[in-house]
Amino acid sequence: MGFVLPTHLKTDLSSRLVGTGSARAFSYRFQRKNHQAFLSFPKLVVSSASFSQKCFATVAPVVAEVEEKETFDSETAGLLVKELRKSFNSGRTKSYEWRMLQLSNIARMLDEKEKDIIEALYKDLSKPELEAFISEISTAKSSCKEALEGLKQWMVPQKVKTSISTYPSSAEIVSEPLGVVLVISTWNFPFLLSIDPIIGAISAGNAVVLKPSEIAPATSSLLVQLVEEYLDSSAVKVVEGAIPETTALLEQRWDKILYTGSAKVGRIVMAAAAKHLTPVILELGGKSPAVVDSDVDLQVAVRRIIAGKWACNNGQACIGVDYIITTKDFAPKLIEALKNELEQFFGKDPMNSRDISRIVSSTQFARLVKLLEEDKVSDKIVLGGQTDENQLKIAPTILLDIPEDTQIMNEEIFGPLLPIVTVEKIEGSFDVINSRPKPLAVYVFTNNEQLKKSFVENISSGGMLINDTVLHVAVAGLPFGGVGESGMGSYHGKFSFDGFSHKKSVLYRSFSGDSTLRYPPYTPEKQKLLKAVISGNIFRIIMALMGW
């Protein structure tokens, strides 16, 4: 065929990431990290070795080989996958009991290690304790609880109807684990976005490798420790690291990859997965707008927007509000209300509030400052704008009517800057949203039923919330995932289980009821009867059988 496969992934990955301007920070981290990986990796291996030796004596030499390695390269990654495949092939992870044990261990871990998790999140992001509890720990808890309660039911094969063309038969859909899966998580909710997919992967009966984000190092190393302490380390592993480690992992054959992060790296992950025909779930982001109509309960709307922007990891969230769309007339009122409520929430001096997270790293800080300092942007600030490089803090900042051709209006902000876009009439927001890639979420504040309806019908996005923000992630009955540039595949609750399962069709037939119809030699009578049977028309079947 005339197709050309892309160039080698390794160069692709590093060159693209270098291109983002964060090269310095990455390489610095990598050097430091490499050292850490050197220290921590043997530790990880030793524990799995002791467990494995109990189960499979043959694994030991493989492990010894792993231990000699200083860096985590493709070869080491290959050995790791091989070991996990062995665990998976033993069939242990498939049993209901194993899955339940792991899940209840996670539940216990969440209870026992709450303080450690909160501490790590504080170190990485200065995340306020209550915010850490709401958005990370308790969400993980309810996810785990739901899996514990639902698993038995989820695992039951689903009976389905069979048609007359296959009569007599019975059919069912069996959920089976995919095998060895890879979860690559991110730094903004470094705990939840690591543990939630693991809950899904385990409840579906897979062996799993987690690669936490090196940009949240405290949480990353806590995860290594917790997984080792609480979970079956021959089937669940954590590999710490940055680009080289991720590249080495992506070269392996996985049975599923769940990646949370940017669209740019999402493309690289999917291209790497293509080599091994591995299905992927990509949880990406995008510019999620909040549309505010003028007929709303303004105070409530504004508080919910603040909850979905600054009280949600200080805007560093994939489902956070990225920008607001409102009418020209209503904008001043809205800004006034935002100012008042912000003061209520974070006090007169938000830079010193303990109720708001900081910016994760100096790279991200620099990126945000650059967005703010762009020519046509800096004079549009109507609130905030203060920055403190030493503390990595940026005050809640509101900007009004920024030109469309600026960077801030064309990339995901992922920080405490909130542009307000004004339109003549609220219906104008359709064009604003539809002219951009499909966002992960759209928030609409209105009491106008007609408007609600046309939003639901005409705007495509991962999720849509009427009159609130962010809340839909906490609802296990709803799938969480993007569409278009905001990703593909979904998870949460039973959707996680489904995402990490293969739905196997099973059809049972007996030897009786064998019709010669299907077999050659073919005759015109057979053709007539066959048409009737396939169309499922009983009357025509009888006619055909009677020789009509």
Next chain:
Amino acid sequence: MTEIVEETLCELRQTFKSGKTKSVAWRKTQLNALRQLVKDNEEKVFEALYQDLGKHPIESYRDEVGVVVKTINHTLSNLDKWVAPTKGKLPLLFFPTRGEVLPEPLGVVLIFASWNFPISLALDPVIGAIAAGNAVVLKPSDQAPACSSLIAKTIPQYMDPKAVRIIEGGPQICEKLLQHKWDKIFFTGSPQVGRVVMTAAAKHLTPVTLELGGKCPVILDSLSNPSDLKVAIKRIVSGKWGPCSGQACIGIDYMLVEEKLAPTVIELLKKTMKSFYTESPKDANCMARIVNKHHFQRVQNLLKDPLVEASIVHGGSLDEENLFIEPIILLDPPLDAAIMNEEIFGPLLPVITLKNIQESIEFINERPKPLTIYAFTKDENFKKKILSETSSGSVTFNDVLIQFLCDDLPFGGVGSSGFGRYHGKFSFDTFSHEKAVLRAGFFPELEARYPPWNNFKMTFIKLAYDLDYFGLFLLLVGLKRF
């Protein structure tokens, strides 16, 4: 060529944007039109299939026309149900907020069909894409040229040309198509090309469904009742040589049987074949031919290995001029030969003997995951073992191929046999995005959600997440410490 692709895409985007394809009435009209197309052109379809593959009209109806008609009927009678949003369960705490999952079309989708079932594998996914409300570009396989041009000629006469387009061509046009951004790519074909499609899709973050193949085994247990064995053999013969002369992704690739049973099985196979295809299958007109010279040579090459050639126990002739290969049975060809390592996709059946039929599980697990496993057995424990210890797209007990006809079973592979699934409602889902929609009111308002944070709020939220309503009540009336 580039211009055709760009113009088409541009026009389809415009159509999709207009919202026309989203209307359920439009979808139904299109599906009805497609059914009419198939009805009006049935003879022409048979003719084209005969031209491309030498398929007998009955086989063509069973595997192609009939499948399309059945799918359209099933879709039309269920569409209203499918497009309706499903409710998402919400904890009481969120009352009166309502959650629902709303299926919405993805946009403009691209479908690559393959040549072995050039009508059904082209139109079946189109039905799903239209049912879900998308605009569609279909690229039929250039290796079945008569069917491709029939589709290209008739579709615009029946369906909305502003939303459903056919683009014909070979690898070059594929490459052009893949350079553009689609909202979904549905591909039926080989793993090699599947990789290329997915790699190209990654550039635009386009989700893909890959319907690939693999070596589908049939396990034949010893059946004590001779009439059962006869039925099993009939079905196996029809599952190997029936669908397009073995050129089918769900066709039987090889057979696993116990050593002691092998001679009986081979005798029965020969006998059944004779009754189906007569002494001279080439003249019986009940078997399809090999699609083209390239594939003929590929199949021929599988037999070139002297050790493989020596394992032939029932050999038909190979007629290169008419591209016809008579059924061939091989007994225990070497396992490292090409015939046991690539999908055969032709009328050759290797019979592999095992000491004990239970070993078939290990045998299958040593190879990439197949699209289907067929097993003829009455041993319930063995059935259970096959189900839980092997992995495949689907499993069919005591029959062949008919899982394809069951609308309520998802059809699709796992591992190297592909991913994603379709048929019935699954086709609709494959071409839909499940949008989560949550509707809240402005009242009531939970203060505890907002900063400034304090201990009362922490206690409240912990109780709320535990769904401890009694505790919440105590807290709110001041009877609980925080």
